[in-house]
Amino acid sequence: MRQMAWAGGLLAVAAVFALAGFTRGFSVTLAAALTLCIFSFLYKDNPFYKFAEHLFVGVSAGYYIILNFWTVIVPNLWDPLLATFKGDVGPGNAHRAWWEVVFGAQLGEYRYWLLLPGLFGVLLFTRFVPKLAWLSRWALAIIIGVYAGIKTTGFAQGDLVAQAEDSMRTFWIPGDVAGSLNNIIFTLGLVTSLVFFFFSKEHKGALGLTARVGIFFLMVSFGAGYGYTVMSRISLLIGRFQFLLDNWLGLVRF
Amino acid sequence: MAGAGRFEGFDRRWLFLVVWILVMVPLVRPLMLPLVVTPPAQAYHDAIEAIPDGSNVLLSADYDPGALPELVPMTKTTLRRLFSKRCKVVVTCLWNGGPGVVDQAVRSVAEGEFHLTDGEDFAHLGYKAGNESVMVLMGQGFANAFPNDYRGRPTAAMPIMQRVRDYGSIAMLVSISAGYPGTKEWVQQVQARFHVRMVSGCTAVSAPEYYPYLRSGQLLGLLGGMAGAAEYERVTGLTGPATRGMDAQSLAHVFVAVCIIAGNVLQWTRRRAAAGGARGQP
Numbered sequence: 418m419r420q421m422a423w424a425g426g427l428l429a430v431a432a433v434f435a436l437a438g439f440t441r442g443f444s445v446t447l448a449a450a451l452t453l454c455i456f457s458f459l460y461k462d463n464p465f466y467k468f469a470e471h472l473f474v475g476v477s478a479g480y481y482i483i484l485n486f487w488t489v490i491v492p493n494l495w496d497p498l499l500a501t502f503k504g505d506v507g508p509g510n511a512h513r514a515w516w517e518v519v520f521g522a523q524l525g526e527y528r529y530w531l532l533l534p535g536l537f538g539v540l541l542f543t544r545f546v547p548k549l550a551w552l553s554r555w556a557l558a559i560i561i562g563v564y565a566g567i568k569t570t571g572f573a574q575g576d577l578v579a580q581a582e583d584s585m586r587t588f589w590i591p592g593d594v595a596g597s598l599n600n601i602i603f604t605l606g607l608v609t610s611l612v613f614f615f616f617s618k619e620h621k622g623a624l625g626l627t628a629r630v631g632i633f634f635l636m637v638s639f640g641a642g643y644g645y646t647v648m649s650r651i652s653l654l655i656g657r658f659q660f661l662l663d664n665w666l667g668l669v670r671f
Numbered sequence: 672m673a674g675a676g677r678f679e680g681f682d683r684r685w686l687f688l689v690v691w692i693l694v695m696v697p698l699v700r701p702l703m704l705p706l707v708v709t710p711p712a713q714a715y716h717d718a719i720e721a722i723p724d725g726s727n728v729l730l731s732a733d734y735d736p737g738a739l740p741e742l743v744p745m746t747k748t749t750l751r752r753l754f755s756k757r758c759k760v761v762v763t764c765l766w767n768g769g770p771g772v773v774d775q776a777v778r779s780v781a782e783g784e785f786h787l788t789d790g791e792d793f794a795h796l797g798y799k800a801g802n803e804s805v806m807v808l809m810g811q812g813f814a815n816a817f818p819n820d821y822r823g824r825p826t827a828a829m830p831i832m833q834r835v836r837d838y839g840s841i842a843m844l845v846s847i848s849a850g851y852p853g854t855k856e857w858v859q860q861v862q863a864r865f866h867v868r869m870v871s872g873c874t875a876v877s878a879p880e881y882y883p884y885l886r887s888g889q890l891l892g893l894l895g896g897m898a899g900a901a902e903y904e905r906v907t908g909l910t911g912p913a914t915r916g917m918d919a920q921s922l923a924h925v926f927v928a929v930c931i932i933a934g935n936v937l938q939w940t941r942r943r944a945a946a947g948g949a950r951g952q953p
Contacts, residue, residue, distance in 0.1 A: 571859030583887035648875035652897040656740025
């Protein structure tokens with residue numbers, strides 16, 4: 418009896434997949450099947466989940482390699498260099514001197530300069546040859562240096578200066594009690610939270626009290642962060658259900 | 672103690688089942704729970720409505736399929752409003768898993784609903800590796816960083832790219848972001864340097880990080896997660912998947928809140944019982 422129930426259940430599932438595959442297309446049905454494979458982990462770990470997980474990792478790795486090759490290496494390095502070596506100076510550049518064309522950053526695409534990043538990119542692969550692995554450090558040094566510079570200036574402009582400027586608020590806004598109260602609470606939270614992270618003196622007495630108030634504000638911010646995280650995760654579930662109900666089964670239109 | 676102890680071996684799969692039901696049922700039978708438009712979402716709408724008709728806009732859709740239910744609805748609603756205002760929109764993507772999803776969203780609105788011409792009215796430049804360095808490079812010209820569009824066509828020859836050349840030629844930067852690189856980096860590298868008017872739509876999990884930018888005026892508006900997307904749909908008079916998902920969202924949130932309260936009560940009861948037991952010992 419139990420075996421018959423299992424067989425009936427499997428037959429029903431197969432019928433749903435066959436019908437959906439016929440009416441909604443193979444790719445949508447495959448996506449739905451993989452979604453259900455992942456969902457099956459909620460019951461317990463199983464081969465269907467493992468299969469979907471491994472398939473995702475493998476496909477993602479292949480996809481990202483191909484995507485980066487065709488959208489970065491080819492258009493930003495290979496094609497411009499090829500055009501440069503062919504002597505193609507690009508539209509509107511015929512009147513320019515050769516050095517303006519091949520080294521001119523403002524021209525965008527016809528640059529011998531690209532040989533340098535190309536070379537350093539190749540050097541990264543020397544890590545596979547132990548004797549030459551040290552060469553990859555040059556490329557890594559450039560990457561780290563450039564990113565450190567970009568991040569530092571960006572943070573200084575976008576966060577440090579702008580946020581420090583915004584933090585200096587007036588406590589009393591004439592005619593706006595709510596706004597004034599908001600600014601006072603904001604400043605209280607800012608100062609007490611900063612005090613909490615001041616570890617050069619033991620948190621006792623007035624300093625300890627201020628730090629405890631800071632903890633209160635930090636807890637409120639963690640709570641808000643947790644609430645938003647729950648919303649994000651539930652949204653993912655809703656998105657998958659909308660896919661199953663709409664795109665796959667066609668029961669509801671969203 | 673006995674009451675609290677009963678839940679020691681509680682199978683959490685029952686919780687999964689309840690969440691499953693609470694999410695699934697409202698999607699099939701909507702409850703039409705009220706939805707209030709919050710000031711950040713209203714500000715996002717107002718900022719987009721304030722740009723002149725026919726302006727150039729850069730929309731950076733920095734997400735992948737993992738953020739699809741939260742960010743695609745707000746991407747589509749934003750594009751609908753921009754195309755209604757006859758804006759020329761250039762779309763970029765800095766997440767390697769994203770360009771396929773973004774292309775589908777852009778084309779469904781631009782070509783499917785507004786019958787616009789690719790390369791003239793809008794352009795999807797696709798993905799580019801490099802995170803912040805791409806943003807900086809785009810300052811020397813968008814075509815400089817993106818020589819080809821998503822479909823491999825040269826961008827320099829496109830009519831829209833004659834108008835939308837660099838940050839100086841855009842009226843607004845719209846960042847739809849799921850994390851790094853995203854809104855934070857656009858603010859740091861572009862808004863702060865080029866003083867571009869900027870709004871952001873983001874996943875709920877990253878929204879708290881961006882509120883300071885909204886307060887300081889670096890962002891003119893902010894949509895946080897599916898709720899933000901639903902509010903924007905409401906304020907623009909549209910009903911999309913975000914609005915339809917909010918009933919399920921609300922019920923699931925109530926259930927999570929109930930679970931947190933119940934868990935705390937149980938924990939408190941257990942501690943109290945344990946303290947009582949310790950006092951009773953000789």
